[in-house]
Amino acid sequence: MTPSSVEELSDVVASCNRSGERIAIEGGNTLAGMGVPVRAPYAHLRTASLTAVVEDAPTDLVVAAQGGITLRNLATQLAAHGTHIPFDAPLAHQATLGGTLAAGWLGPRRHLYGRPRDYVIGSVAVLADGTIARAGGMVVKNVSGYDMSRLYVGAFGTLGIIAQANMKTTALPPHARIFIAPLPEGTRRRALASVVSLRIAPAAAFWVEGFHQSIDGEDGHEGRLIVLLEGSAALLERSTRDLRSALGRAGVPETQILDTGAREAFGRIVDAYVSCLGERSVTYRISAHGQSLVDRVLAARLLADRFELRADTLADAMNDDIILRVSDLDSHALGAKIAMFDDAFHDDEPGATVVAGAHPQRASLNVWGELPDAFDRMRALKARFDPNGTLNPGRFIGGI
Amino acid sequence: MLVSRLLDAVGADAVKFAPEDLSVYAFDGYTQGRAPSAVVLPRSAADVSAVVKIAREFGEPIVPRGAGTGLCGGAVPIEGGIVISFARMNRILELDVRGRRARVQPGLVNLDLSTRVAAHDLFFAPDPSSQKVSTIGGNIGTNAGGPHCLQYGTTVNHVLGLEIVDSFGEVFTTTLDGAGYDLTAALVGSEGTLGIVTSAWVRLQRLPESVRVWVAAFPSIDAASEAVSAIVAAGIIPTALEMMDRVIAQAVEAAFHAGYPTDAGAILLIENAGFEDDMRACEEGLYRIVHANGALSWHTARSQSERDALWAGRKGAAGAVGRLAQNYYLQDVCVPRSKLPQALRAVEAAAREHRLIVGNVFHAGDGNLHPMILYDKRDPLQVAGVIETGNAILSSAVALGGTVSGEHGIGYEKREAMTQIYSTGDLATMARVRDVFDPTLMFNPEKIFPSGARCPEVRA
Numbered sequence: 001m002t003p004s005s006v007e008e009l010s011d012v013v014a015s016c017n018r019s020g021e022r023i024a025i026e027g028g029n030t031l032a033g034m035g036v037p038v039r040a041p042y043a044h045l046r047t048a049s050l051t052a053v054v055e056d057a058p059t060d061l062v063v064a065a066q067g068g069i070t071l072r073n074l075a076t077q078l079a080a081h082g083t084h085i086p087f088d089a090p091l092a093h094q095a096t097l098g099g100t101l102a103a104g105w106l107g108p109r110r111h112l113y114g115r116p117r118d119y120v121i122g123s124v125a126v127l128a129d130g131t132i133a134r135a136g137g138m139v140v141k142n143v144s145g146y147d148m149s150r151l152y153v154g155a156f157g158t159l160g161i162i163a164q165a166n167m168k169t170t171a172l173p174p175h176a177r178i179f180i181a182p183l184p185e186g187t188r189r190r191a192l193a194s195v196v197s198l199r200i201a202p203a204a205a206f207w208v209e210g211f212h213q214s215i216d217g218e219d220g221h222e223g224r225l226i227v228l229l230e231g232s233a234a235l236l237e238r239s240t241r242d243l244r245s246a247l248g249r250a251g252v253p254e255t256q257i258l259d260t261g262a263r264e265a266f267g268r269i270v271d272a273y274v275s276c277l278g279e280r281s282v283t284y285r286i287s288a289h290g291q292s293l294v295d296r297v298l299a300a301r302l303l304a305d306r307f308e309l310r311a312d313t314l315a316d317a318m319n320d321d322i323i324l325r326v327s328d329l330d331s332h333a334l335g336a337k338i339a340m341f342d343d344a345f346h347d348d349e350p351g352a353t354v355v356a357g358a359h360p361q362r363a364s365l366n367v368w369g370e371l372p373d374a375f376d377r378m379r380a381l382k383a384r385f386d387p388n389g390t391l392n393p394g395r396f397i398g399g400i
Numbered sequence: 401m402l403v404s405r406l407l408d409a410v411g412a413d414a415v416k417f418a419p420e421d422l423s424v425y426a427f428d429g430y431t432q433g434r435a436p437s438a439v440v441l442p443r444s445a446a447d448v449s450a451v452v453k454i455a456r457e458f459g460e461p462i463v464p465r466g467a468g469t470g471l472c473g474g475a476v477p478i479e480g481g482i483v484i485s486f487a488r489m490n491r492i493l494e495l496d497v498r499g500r501r502a503r504v505q506p507g508l509v510n511l512d513l514s515t516r517v518a519a520h521d522l523f524f525a526p527d528p529s530s531q532k533v534s535t536i537g538g539n540i541g542t543n544a545g546g547p548h549c550l551q552y553g554t555t556v557n558h559v560l561g562l563e564i565v566d567s568f569g570e571v572f573t574t575t576l577d578g579a580g581y582d583l584t585a586a587l588v589g590s591e592g593t594l595g596i597v598t599s600a601w602v603r604l605q606r607l608p609e610s611v612r613v614w615v616a617a618f619p620s621i622d623a624a625s626e627a628v629s630a631i632v633a634a635g636i637i638p639t640a641l642e643m644m645d646r647v648i649a650q651a652v653e654a655a656f657h658a659g660y661p662t663d664a665g666a667i668l669l670i671e672n673a674g675f676e677d678d679m680r681a682c683e684e685g686l687y688r689i690v691h692a693n694g695a696l697s698w699h700t701a702r703s704q705s706e707r708d709a710l711w712a713g714r715k716g717a718a719g720a721v722g723r724l725a726q727n728y729y730l731q732d733v734c735v736p737r738s739k740l741p742q743a744l745r746a747v748e749a750a751a752r753e754h755r756l757i758v759g760n761v762f763h764a765g766d767g768n769l770h771p772m773i774l775y776d777k778r779d780p781l782q783v784a785g786v787i788e789t790g791n792a793i794l795s796s797a798v799a800l801g802g803t804v805s806g807e808h809g810i811g812y813e814k815r816e817a818m819t820q821i822y823s824t825g826d827l828a829t830m831a832r833v834r835d836v837f838d839p840t841l842m843f844n845p846e847k848i849f850p851s852g853a854r855c856p857e858v859r860a
C-alpha cells in the first residue's frame with residue numbers, strides 16, 4: 001500500500017483498522033534497525049508517495065512537507081533559500097521526514113541547534129481509526145491545547161502516522177571545517193575535556209575508534225578525535241585558533257584540517273551511527289549523561305573484548321552519547337555470543353538501545369533497554385489512540 | 401469534612417480556608433473565577449499526592465497555581481475546588497553545572513533561577529515579561545515564551561524531564577533521555593489539565609560572551625513591521641526583536657525614562673547575544689535592512705546600564721500603560737512573520753471601528769502580537785467594544801494563517817476560540833490524551849477545551 005494523499009492514507013488505515021489487519025509503516029527504512037520488527041502478519045504501508053512540500057515559506061523560516069519526503073530532497077529545497085533543519089540523520093538520501101521524526105532521531109549537533117522535535121511547529125497525523133488530526137500550525141509560537149505534534153515524534157508510528165510535519169528552519173551556517181587528529185591514550189581525557197569546554201562550542205566532537213571503512217582518519221589502536229566547527233568566517237578563524245591551542249596543551253600531535261568536503265565527512269560520521277556489517281554486527285547506543293564518557297567507552301570496549309567481539313566506538317563528546325558496534329567474523333560467530341553479551345552489557349548500561357544490526361537474533365535482544373518510569377501511562381496512551389493495535393504493533397518499547 | 405482532612409494531611413500552616421484568604425485566589429492577572437473551598441501550600445510531592453487523593457475522595461476539582469500572573473484564567477478556579485499554590489516549593493534541588501541542567505521546584509520564580517545560576521556563567525532562557533514573579537511551574541503550564549525565545553525557543557525546548565502527580569495521586573517521572581513517548585512535551589503547555597508538576601529538570605544556557613542592544617525608530621508601525629519581515633527573511637535571527645508603537649513608547653518613557661524615542665511611529669528593540677566576532681556582521685545586516693525600510697534613526701546602547709534600562713522599559717510596558725487608561729485588555733495572537741504588516745493593520749482597523757486606542761508592544765520577530773486595548777471598564781459601551789475588538793483581532797490572525805495564542809495559553813478565556821483553529825476531530829484527539837491522564841476531568845476543569853467539547857460525539 002503506497003497511498004498518494006493524506007485522504008487515501010486515512011482510508012487505507014481506517015479500513016485495515018476495521019478489518020483487524022495490522023500495518024507496518026515504512027519510510028526510508030534507514031532506522032529499521034531500531035526497536036523490534038512489527039508482529040506478523042501485517043500489511044506494508046509505504047509513505048513513499050507522500051513527498052510533497054505542502055507549504056514553503058522561506059521568508060517566514062518555516063516549511064511544511066509530507067512525511068514521505070526524503071531529508072535530502074527537503075534539504076536541497078531549503079538550501080536554495082540558505083536555510084536548513086539540523087536533523088543529522090543517517091542516509092539522508094533515503095531517510096524520510098516522517099520516519100526520522102517518528103524514530104525520534106537525535107543527532108550530534110543537537111547540543112548547539114536543538115533536537116528535531118524543537119523544530120516541529122505543527123503536524124497532520126493519521127490515527128488508527130483514520131482520523132486526520134491536525135495540531136499546531138505554521139507559526140513559531142503556539143500555545144493552543146496539547147502539543148500533539150511532539151507526541152508523535154519518537155512514537156514510532158504507534159500513536160499515529162506523521163502524514164505531514166510543519167517545521168521551523170534556520171539559516172545554514174555559512175562555513176564548516178573539520179579537524180581530524182590522532183588521539184594517543186595519554187591525551188584523551190584532557191583533549192576531550194578541553195574541546196567540550198571551549199568558549200565557542202564546536203558543532204560536533206567525536207572520539208572515534210574503528211569504523212575505518214566509513215569514517216575519515218587513521219587511528220591505529222589509539223583512536224582519533226574529529227571536531228566539526230561551524231559558523232561565520234570570523235568565528236571559524238577564532239575557534240580554529242582556540243581549538244588548536246587547546247589540543248596543543250592536551251598534547252595532541254598534528255591535526256589535519258578539512259574545509260572542502262567537511263559537510264560530506266560529517267555526513268559519513270552520522271551514517272556510521274547505523275552502519276551494519278551485514279549480519280555480522282549489532283550497534284548499540286547509550287547515553288552517558290553525568291558519567292565519564294571515556295570510562296564508559298573503555299568499559300564497553302573491555303566487555304566486547306571479553307566476549308571476543310570486535311568493537312567500533314563513536315563517542316559524541318558534546319552530547320555524551322556513545323555508539324558501540326560489536327561484530328565478529330561471521331553471523332554464526334556473532335550469534336553464539338551476542339545474547340550473553342547483550343545481558344552483560346545491559347547490566348552495565350541498563351539504558352542501552354539497539355540502533356542497527358541485521359542479525360536474525362537482533363529482535364530477541366533487549367533492544368530498548370530498561371522501560372521508562374511512565375511506561376504504564378504510555379501503554380494507556382497507546383490503548384486510547386490505537387485500541388486494536390493496528391499501527392506498528394510490537395514495534396515500540398514494552399511490546400507497544 | 402474536606403478542610404479537616406487536608407489539615408490532617410499537610411498540617412495547619414499549609415491550608416487556607418478563611419473566606420477572606422480565599423477570595424484572592426479567584427483571580428489571575430485578568431480573569432475572575434470563583435473562590436476555591438481551600439488553598440493548600442504543599443512542601444513536597446508527597447503533600448501534593450495526599451491532597452489529590454483527598455480531592456478525589458470528595459469529588460473536588462484541583463487548580464494548580466504559580467504566581468497567578470496568567471491572563472487567560474488558567475490558574476483561576478471556575479468550579480471552586482482546591483487551589484494548590486506552589487509558593488513554598490521554590491527551591492533549586494540540584495544543579496549540574498557541567499551538564500548545564502538544574503532540577504527545580506515548580507514555585508521557583510523564573511528570574512530567581514537565572515540570578516542564582518549566574519555565578520556559574522549560566523541562565524534559564526525563557527523570559528516572560530512576568531519573570532520577576534512568575535514561576536517555573538506556571539511557565540511550564542503555559543509553555544511560556546518571552547522576548548528571548550526568538551532565538552532560544554519557548555519553555556518546552558528547555559524542559560528535560562518532569563516529576564508529576566497524576567489525578568489519582570500517583571507520582572511519576574518523564575524524561576527526554578531514552579525511548580518512550582515524549583510525555584514531557586505533552587505535559588508542557590497543558591495548563592495543569594494533565595498532571596501537576598512537582599519538580600522539573602530544566603536546561604540552562606551559557607551566558608553569552610557579548611551582547612548588543614539596538615533601537616531603531618520608524619515613521620510608522622507599517623514600516624517597522626516590514627523591516628521585521630525583511631530581517632527574518634534575510635535569515636537573521638537576533639536574540640530578541642521587539643516592537644513598540646508610539647502609544648507604548650511614550651507611556652514607557654513617562655514611567656521609566658528607558659531611553660526610547662517618543663516621536664517615532666514605532667520602534668524596534670533588537671538584541672543580539674553571542675560572540676564578539678559575529679557582532680559587526682549582524683549589526684551591518686540589521687542596519688542595512690532597517691534603513692532600506694525607512695528607519696528614522698539607529699542607536700546602539702553603549703553600556704550595560706543603558707541596555708538594562710531599555711529592557712526594563714520593555715518588560716515594564718504593561719505596567720506603564722496604567723498611566724494611559726483605567727484598564728487595558730491584552731490580546732495574544734501569533735501570525736506568520738511575513739504577515740505582520742497585515743496583522744497590525746487589522747488590529748488598527750478593529751480598534752478604530754470601536755473608537756478605542758490600542759498600544760502595541762510585542763515579540764515582532766516571532767510574529768507574536770500583544771495589542772493592548774485601552775478602555776474604562778465603567779463605560780459599558782467601551783467594554784462591549786473591547787470584547788468585539790479582541791475577537792476581531794483573534795479572527796484576523798486566524799485568517800492570516802495564525803493562531804489564537806502565542807504564549808499566554810488558552811485557559812478559560814480563549815477556550816471557545818479553539819474551534820477557530822481546530823476541527824472537532826483535532827480537539828477529540830487532544831481529549832484522548834486527557835482521558836489517559838485525567839479521565840474524570842478533576843484537574844483544572846473548564847480549561848482549554850471549548851464548553852460542550854466533551855459530549856460523546858466529540859470524544860470519538
